[in-house]
Amino acid sequence: MSMQKSQKNQESAEALAVQALAFVASDPELLPRFLAITGIEAQQIRRAAQEPGFLAGVLHFILAHEPTLLRFSQEAGIAPGEVGIAALPLGNDDHERSS
Template sequence: METGPEPQESAELQQESAQIVALQVLAWLASDDELLPAFLNATGAGLGDLRARAGDVDFQGAILDFLMMDDQWVVAFCDQHGLPYTAPQAARAALPGGEPVHWT
């Protein structure tokens, strides 16, 4: 009887999936002549940082945070990639620092 992946494996798979979504967002941003400069300005990153830091989970979190600043960006990205509109938020939650903030 198979019981499925261990919890540790499941979390690792979730993070891998989240990283894939973040890299898709980065490619989507890089293809947009208006959004890419806005992303670079918002993050303080340079063009060289895109390739150098693409595999950094903290940078990937910043990519997803930027996308989620505007619902229209989320919709456009998700529509282009055939993803549910909740995918960027789920991806962000699976990366370090993406835990929900509890203010109480």
């Protein structure tokens, strides 16, 4: 895969993850569950979104619950499988791997 295509995939995956984050943040049932799972507070979301791996975590949160995945996919106008595909380039944050 060319570097340009890889960069484009990364950018579209990030855009989808940002859309997923907005979806979660606007849902009064999903947001508290997301915050509890991630251990962050609502006012920390903007800063956390800049951290490597956070956006991939948002997509994995969506993927972990099929009804949520289906609702998000419908709202985003994409196939549910595209969420899983988008999570892959975002999950490559191996520079912070613990030993």
